[in-house]
Amino acid sequence: MLVEEIMKTNVLTLPPTATIADALKLLRENHIRHIPIVRESNQVIGIVSDRDVRDASPSIFDDGSNQYQLNNEIQSIMSQPVLTVHPLDFVEEVARIFYDETIACLPVVSNNTLTGIITEKEMLYTMILLTGTNVQSSQIEVKVPHKPGILPEVAAVFGQRKTNITSVLMYPFNDDPNYKILVFRIQTMNPVPLIQDLRDAGYELMWPNNIAEPKL
Structure with a gap:
């Protein structure tokens, strides 16, 4: 997904x-x-936040003698230089900038001209869309070996039951580089048959792990 x-x-x-x-x-x-x-x-030359303005404004308990502070030019308190992103940057990479720089807003600039703005609120909602949590679904987490072709191999189990996958994520398994966790969100309210299919195929489920295997 792109910033634009x-x-x-x-x-x-x-x-x-x-x-x-x-x-x-x-x-x-x-x-x-x-x-x-x-x-x-x-052309963006600075940025101010509500906190900058609040810190530069007279206190509500002020007797009024310092109200002249509000007449100071905004360039006296703006932050500069400004960190910006491009409309064609990937949202996932921009999320890392938000985290690394501990910022809450990024102007979007193309050809040295302001074209948009992205805030932490848009970033959070985008992460919700990318993870599929905005769609009613069930979540299944599978521990798999970290090897080529493992994703389509596991996804084939869902395909056998013609189950729609709304999103797929992958994250490390603890500190073990030999394994990964695949997180599937699927459009079914009864994941039990799929859980059993995955177990029958030899996969270890991390979630849900409270559904017992049937007794023979």
């Missing part, structure tokens, strides 16, 4: 000469948390 598929394109911005009061008003009226700061060419 999930980014917001209607981005509210401010010029660097706008005041902190302008930013505060924009944040409150539109219920947003970040404002890219751009030049006339729509």
